Amino acid sequence: MAWIDKLVSKSPIKPMQQHMSVAILCVREILPLLDAMATGDIEVIRDRRAEIDRLEHEADQIKHEIRSHTPKRFMMALDRRTILEILDYQDSIADITQDIAELADQRNMHLPEVMKEPTMSLARSVVAACEQGQRIIDELDELVETGFGDAEVRRVDEMILELGRLETETDRQLDTAARKLFAIEDELGVATIFLHQVLRQIATLADLAERVGNRLRLLMAT
Numbered sequence: 606m607a608w609i610d611k612l613v614s615k616s617p618i619k620p621m622q623q624h625m626s627v628a629i630l631c632v633r634e635i636l637p638l639l640d641a642m643a644t645g646d647i648e649v650i651r652d653r654r655a656e657i658d659r660l661e662h663e664a665d666q667i668k669h670e671i672r673s674h675t676p677k678r679f680m681m682a683l684d685r686r687t688i689l690e691i692l693d694y695q696d697s698i699a700d701i702t703q704d705i706a707e708l709a710d711q712r713n714m715h716l717p718e719v720m721k722e723p724t725m726s727l728a729r730s731v732v733a734a735c736e737q738g739q740r741i742i743d744e745l746d747e748l749v750e751t752g753f754g755d756a757e758v759r760r761v762d763e764m765i766l767e768l769g770r771l772e773t774e775t776d777r778q779l780d781t782a783a784r785k786l787f788a789i790e791d792e793l794g795v796a797t798i799f800l801h802q803v804l805r806q807i808a809t810l811a812d813l814a815e816r817v818g819n820r821l822r823l824l825m826a827t
Contacts, residue, residue, distance in 0.1 A: 617675045617688055618746045624667040625695045625742045625817075631660045631702040632735045632810055635728050642709055642716040650713070654706040664699040668692060683749065687824055694816045695742075698735060701813070705806050712799055719789060723782035724804065730778055731811045734771035738814030741765060741821060748825070758825050765818040775811040779804060 634657045641649035671692055675685055708714065716724060741764050744757070751757045782804050790797045 616746075616749075617671050618683075618749065620667055620671050621688065621692060621695070621745065622742055624664055624671065624692065625739050627660055627664040627667065628695050628698040628702075629735050629739045631657050631664070631699045632732055634660070635702060635705065635807060635810075636725070636732065638706055638709060639716060639721075639725055639728055642714050643718070643721045645715050647713055650706075650710050654710040657703050657706040661699045661703040664696060668696050683745075683824070687820070691742075691817055691820050694813050694820065698810055698813050701806050701809055705803055708799060708803065714796075714799065714803070716800070717789065717793070720782065720786060720800065723778065723785050724807075727775060727778040727782050727804065728807055730771065730775045731807050734768060734775055734811035735814045737764065737768045737771055738817045741768065741818050745821070753825060761825065762822065765822050768815055768818045772811045772815040775808050779808040 634653050638650060638653040638657075641647075641653060672689065675688055741761060744761050744764070748757055748761060783801060786793075786797060786800055786804065793800070
C-alpha cells in the first residue's frame with residue numbers, strides 16, 4: 606500500500622503558500638532598511654538584517670520540508686518539477702533580500718539624500734509586485750480544486766498580466782534611480798558600485814515574482 610500513500614500524500618500547496626508569505630515578509634523589510642540607510646542609523650540596519658536573516662531561515666526550513674515530503678507522483682494537477690521550480694523562484698526572493706541586508710550592514714551603507722526618493726519609490730513598487738506574486742500563489746489551491754477551470758484560469762491570468770505591468774514599472778524606476786546615482790558618481794566614488802548593486806538587487810525581486818507568475822501561466826497553458 607506504500608505507493609497509494611505516496612499518491613495521496615499531503616498536498617504541498619499550503620506549505621508553498623506559507624513559504625511565499627515568509628518570502629514577502631522579507632521583502633517588506635527592505636523599506637525600513639532603506640530608511641535606516643538614509644538616516645545612517647547603523648543599529649536599525651543591523652536590527653533589520655537580523656529580522657531578514659530570521660525570516661530567510663524560516664523560509665529555508667519550509668523549503669526543506671516541501672522538498673523532503675513532496676513525492677515524485679501525487680494526485681494533483683501539479684507535478685513535482687513544477688512545484689520545485691516555483692519554490693526555487695520564491696526562495697530566491699528571500700535569499701536576495703538577505704544579500705541586500707548583509708551588504709548594507711557589512712559596509713555600513715549610507716543612502717544619499719538625493720537617492721532616497723527614487724530608491725524608496727523603486728522599493729515600494731517592488732514590494733507591490735512581490736505582493737501580487739503572493740496573491741497569485743494564494744490562488745493555487747483554487748486552481749487545483751476547480752481542475753483548472755476556465756473561469757479561475759482567466760482570473761489568475763489577469764492577475765499575472767497585472768504582475769507583468771508592475772514588474773515593467775520597476776524597470777522604469779530602476780533606470781531613473783540609476784541615472785540619479787551615476788550623476789553623483791564623482792562625489793560618491795567606490796560607494797557608487799555598491800549602491801548600484803543594491804538597486805539592481807531590489808529590482809531583481811520583482812523579476813523573480815514575475816517568474817513565479819509566468820511559470821504558473823505556462824502550467825495553465827498546458
